[in-house]
Amino acid sequence: MFKALVATDNSPAQFLIRLALGVVIFPHGAQKVLGWFGGPGYGATVTAFSAMGFPLWAIILLMISEFGGSVLLALGFLTRVWALAIGTAIAICLKMNHLQHGFFMNWFGQQQGEGYEYHLLVLGIALALVLRGGGMLSMDRILAKDRRRSGGLML
Numbered sequence: 001m002f003k004a005l006v007a008t009d010n011s012p013a014q015f016l017i018r019l020a021l022g023v024v025i026f027p028h029g030a031q032k033v034l035g036w037f038g039g040p041g042y043g044a045t046v047t048a049f050s051a052m053g054f055p056l057w058a059i060i061l062l063m064i065s066e067f068g069g070s071v072l073l074a075l076g077f078l079t080r081v082w083a084l085a086i087g088t089a090i091a092i093c094l095k096m097n098h099l100q101h102g103f104f105m106n107w108f109g110q111q112q113g114e115g116y117e118y119h120l121l122v123l124g125i126a127l128a129l130v131l132r133g134g135g136m137l138s139m140d141r142i143l144a145k146d147r148r149r150s151g152g153l154m155l
Helices: 002-006 012-034 041-051 056-075 079-101 117-132 139-149
Strands: none
Touching: 002 079, 002 139, 012 041, 012 056, 012 079, 012 117, 041 056, 056 079, 079 117
8 A cells, every 4th residue: 555655756857846736735734733924823824724614623724735745756765645635724714715706717706706717626636646656856756766666564
């Protein structure tokens, strides 16, 4: 099971989309956890998401996925896990907050809210990473090679 989780090829395309997704998602997590980039920080995030009906465990998983998961994704460590977690979070966000505003982002301030085009891009990238893994320069490739050399035992 672990072997399938970390299996990947040496694809530069997978590396580039993995890095792009990690870099784009990190500020969102840093806003929620640390209050960076004008974000609310941990306490206000928990309060806001609790008011929307999310249980504390789900809020914590969201913050872990966006903050720590984005860094680990960029490094290619358990790429499929973090891509799935980020994809799940963005799908929930799309459904709850953006679907009703149509496809397009609110470029000219004429809509009530933001559309879901950005979310579809994130979902597409996350799905590609779940299916193909992290590609070149990923920690997953190193883990997969170590397991082959040790006969499937963790080193």
